[in-house]
Amino acid sequence: MGLARGSGPNGSRPRYGHLDAVRTVVPLRCDHLDAVRPVVPQSEVCEQCKAEGLDPVALRLCLSCGWVACSDGSPGRHARAHYEETDHAVNAEIATGPATRWCYVHQRAV
Ligand SMILES: [Zn+2]
Ligand SMILES: [Zn+2]
Ligand SMILES: [Zn+2]
Secondary structure: OOOOOOOOOOOOOOHHHHHHHHHHOHHHHHHHHHHHOOOOOOOOHHHHHHEEEOOOEEEEEEOOOOEEEEEOOOOOOHHHHHHHOOOEEEEEOOOOOOOOOOOOOOEEOO
């Protein structure tokens, strides 16, 4: 309580311009989408989970090659492993609703 201050015209402190310079610029467009093409899912399950006896929570479809693997929320995280092996950065959630695409490089939905 009573900490609110600096609302007057002279209350602003000098800004440090170099901090703005080093701030990472996030591009609006994900250029990894250039690698995305119409793909046919290679399977209906995560084959690696099947081989290892794991239970995937959700599946994702690699939009570069059609590889199907489990999401980061699954114990196997095989979609991430596929990205690390292949640099296929963008995959899509396999869901009944509208699909969400995710770019591992940009670490956001694209
Ligand atoms: Zn990207
Ligand atoms: Zn898996
Ligand atoms: Zn792939």
